[in-house]
Amino acid sequence: MKKILITAVLLLLFAPLTAQWKPAGNKIKTAWAEKIDPNNVLAEYPRPIMERSDWKNLNGLWDYAIRPKGKSIPAKYDGKILVPFAAESSLSGVMKEVGDSNELWYHTNFEVPLNWNGKSILLHFGAVDWRADIWVNDIKVGSHEGGYTPFYFDITPFLKDGSQTLVVKVWDPTSEGPQPRGKQVDEPEGIWYTPVSGIWQTVWMEPVAKKSLRNLRIVPNIDNGTITVSAQTDGTGFGDIVEVTAFDGTTAIATAKASVGQDLVLSIDNAKLWTPESPFLYNLSAKLISGETTTDEIKSYFGMRKISMKKDEYGIIRMQLNNKDYFQFGPLDQGWWPDGLYTAPTDEALKYDIVKTKELGFNMIRKHVKVEPARWYTHCDRLGVLVWQDMPNGDKSPRWQNRQYFDGTELKRTPESERIYRTEWKDIMDYLYSHPSIVVWVPFNEAWGQFKTEEITEWTKAYDPSRLVNSASGGNFYRTGDIVDLHNYPGPEMYLYDAQRTNVLGEYGGIGLPLEGHLWKPDNNWGYIKFKNSKETTAEYVKYAKELKKLVEAGFSAAVYTQTTDVEGEVNGFMTYDRKVDKMNIPEVKSVNLEVINAFQD
Structure with a gap:
């Protein structure tokens, strides 16, 4: 008792x-x-x-x-x-x-x-x-x-x-x-x-410690077989040293030392290149040494990869990964959750959408007007997914013009609004700079808050010359940046072509399938085009992919399908919003996706 x-x-x-x-x-x-x-x-x-x-x-x-x-x-x-x-x-x-x-x-x-x-x-x-x-x-x-x-x-x-x-x-x-x-x-x-x-x-x-490492910026160079590490520190003084060591697994392969404030360059002989098919990551340690004492030590990693563009034998500018033509294909990923909104319920959930993206045969994700927790980008680094990172939009939108080069008036932001944009875009780039998965920066989407496009694009490119810049995804195009990015729903279409830039289909698809019991808004849901079952939805997806394959041969270097999951009232995802049901036949989708990806790769 x-x-x-x-x-x-x-x-x-x-x-x-x-x-x-x-x-x-x-x-x-x-x-x-x-x-x-x-x-x-x-x-x-x-x-x-x-x-x-x-x-x-x-x-x-x-x-x-x-x-x-x-x-x-x-x-x-x-x-x-x-x-x-x-x-x-x-x-x-x-x-x-x-x-x-x-x-x-x-x-x-x-x-x-x-x-x-x-x-x-x-x-x-x-x-x-x-x-x-x-x-x-x-x-x-x-x-x-x-x-x-x-x-x-x-x-x-x-x-x-x-x-x-x-x-x-x-x-x-x-x-x-x-x-x-x-x-x-x-x-x-x-x-x-x-x-x-x-x-x-x-x-x-x-x-x-009072003397500590604040940040590392890691930039690979596969052409020279090196990485450059820039270390920011706090509390340091004359004579303090940063030591960086690269590891293949647990085996040290390169070490460099420099006084604080100096870049460190490490030679990576016979580098194992990072790709979505083989996402090899080297380990990295960084130490801050003052006199004979190591005051701080952190663990990091890096991938040896290069994103670039090159004109092919037909005069089409193609995206390249590690100096080889490489078609980038992935879903528009909103990063929303029915229970946590911006926040995934668990780390397993955060990783799940990336794993599912790989299962569908994709090699890229466009992270749409949202920035994720650091662990999401590490999951992409480890699993092998290329990432296009959007700047989250704000303020108002000027006129949207998507079928020709822009000839209108851009948004005129207040000085405060402009300050906020510039500060937060730089902070986002600083935050994500060292992740090998990120290959494209996207400052603006569909005229949402778009202003001073050429200036923002050129600044972005100068701040990070190691990646491509998609200055205006889906319209309001200027002859600036690396990419001309078309949006078209529901099927793929190429209605504008630029011989001096790489051409991509930044959004298409939106094939909807509402499933009872898995709807955020049971009485108010939509897709760009809607079907009644998985068989019909999959068939429509395959039809669009076959059309896209022809456009890849004609000039597209990348494509983004809308979208990874349903979100609130949208029912155009590969998965339901609660991630409990796959709405298309995954093997069929994967098979046709690989056909598209392999349409022009070396």
Whole structure:
């Protein structure tokens, strides 16, 4: 009897800890939603391309409050929110709109491990949409604008003994502001989706020495058989040294040392080239040495690959991978989830769409007006997928003109709007610069927020000459950048050709199939063209692929099919929005996709 009573008391004590969270609402959900443990959310190391051995995850149940804009720190909170899921999402446990007239407040307590004493403590946020203000122990430590890039603060001076208090305030104007927001709008409909406000990627801490490595920029050169590593550091002085070593597996193959601020060049003899078919990655270690002491060490990786263009024997400019003609073919990937919105429920889920893309025979993904967590790009690096990275759109749209070179007036942004765009685009490029999977930057899509196209394109190309720039995907073309990118629905079509650039079909398809029980909007869904079953849908896809194959021979160097999954009211995915059903015959799709890819490869 005594044991039963003790057990009952323990259950009463601990039950509230788990009972205070459950998914909100009655929308469809993925199978991964059932696997979420609120005490162990997205527990994987969040930044694999720059990994330290010691870190602490702060994800979990925090206090939250939604208050009118301009109010002070709340004295009382509204309830619990599961970080890092946005307030509008089911998995947050909240599923409430925030809106541009309100601010979203977070509160939690954390402890710093005792063995971190003497180190600088960095507080990291994977991404917060959009403007974030941070307090530690009632002291404001900093602010950040930008909904898609990581940021951190050194919070060491503000720490005390014992438990620490963390407060975060977020304001997100969504479609009422000029900031990059992708497909988020206040009133979702059609191709526009639910707002995402607040913390939506992992919050974490790590200890570093006073002299530490801040960032590595890794650029391969397969023609010279080298990589160049640029290391940014903090707290360093004259005489401090950076040492970088490349590994094939666990075998060291090259080492270089240089004083801080100098580039390091390593020779990679007989390099194993990275391709989607063979995505070989070398390991890399970087050390910061001061005198005889190694003050910091990180683990990284790199791939030896080159993306370029070259005129073929018929005068057509073709995309090349590692100096060989290579057709790039993949889906338009929105990166949305019915339960987590911007945030995948688990790392397994985050990886799943990439694995499925490979199963379909594709070698590329166009990441559409969204930026993913760092682990997504590492999954692409490891699995072998080329990535076209869009800049998330913002502000308003000028006139869209897609069947000739643009002869209209571009959007005239305010100085503040222009500053926001330039800052966030540079931050995105800095964040993703070293990932070998990324081969194309896309500053603008379909005139959404498009301004100063030639200037932005030339800046992008100069900032990263190692990749191609697709300056205006789907219209408002200028004779700038590397690519002319056509959009056409539903079937493929080539209605414009540029002999000085590589020509691609940046969007086509949109074959819809609504499946009962897997619909976000059961009574309001659409596709560019709709069918009644998988057989009909697959047949239409194969028909389009056969047409595309002829256009590849005529001049296309890449194509993007819409899309990976259904999203909210859209039912034109290879998979349902909950990822529970494949809507086409995968072997048939893979077979015809490989026909298209192999249409002109060496």
